[in-house]
Amino acid sequence: MTNLRLIIDKILSTTLIIIMGIMVINVLWQVFSRYIIGNPSPFTDELARYLMIWVGVLGAAYVSGKNMHVAIDLIPSRSSEKTQKQLKVIVNVLVIIFCLFALVIGGFRLVYISYELGQQSAALQIPLALVYSILPISGLLIVFYKISNLLNK
Template sequence: MKIRDKIDKVLGNILAFIMAVMVINVLWQVFTRFIMGSPSSFTDELARYLMIWVGVLGAAYVSGKKMHVAIDLIPRKLNKKNQIKLKLFVNILIILFCLTALVVGGIRLVYITYVLEQYSPALQIPLALVYLVIPISGIIIIYYKVSDIINKQLL
């Protein structure tokens, strides 16, 4: 569990850092727009990309902490043994979804935007960097779910 704790800590720190940068960015946008009368050209785009990173990495973080939204109507009606079986099945489905949609699909998206040399309009950064969070998050979620299965932490 030491590796998982380190991943949690690093991921939490990254999310806190991104949120801090996002707050400073939005404050700068408000300052330049209303105080200086000339809005900054990059702040809107940067805030959008930081929000994407916070949302997608945040989903991985809460998945690892088991704080994600879940409907537990069916599991509550099952006995402990069947709850564990259902949770195992759900974790396998999550792993398959993350592998196909987030990791494989995300890598394809990153690759396509990299090959096509797509850049953001204001910041002029490769959009592949923005989309890179998708496969990263998928890998982290897969790690968490496999770790839960191996360590029998299904409830």
């Protein structure tokens, strides 16, 4: 499972770098087209918004996999080593449950409903189901990372 985790880490970090690069180029184009050319590009605002959503949600999965997320460690820092391990198991299980219900199941429902309704973005005219698809993908990644954490403890 460690090799698979390393492969997923690499793919995820590369994807995040590419998305950030596209977002920077997109915003620079928006500034250039608005202030230099005087004719703002109609799609850049929407594209930047969707790329920011993807970076945020995929970034959360990446940070979760690296165990670098924000945590309040008041109780664990004052507990014994055995209690700390038990708390980590409880937290990982709670995160798995939350991600399964909120991101995976809820995300798949959102993608399905958006697809069935044929919703399109205003400027880019891409299916919103594509934009929302990052929710279940990210949820599955977080669940994978947390199960990996539980198996490696």
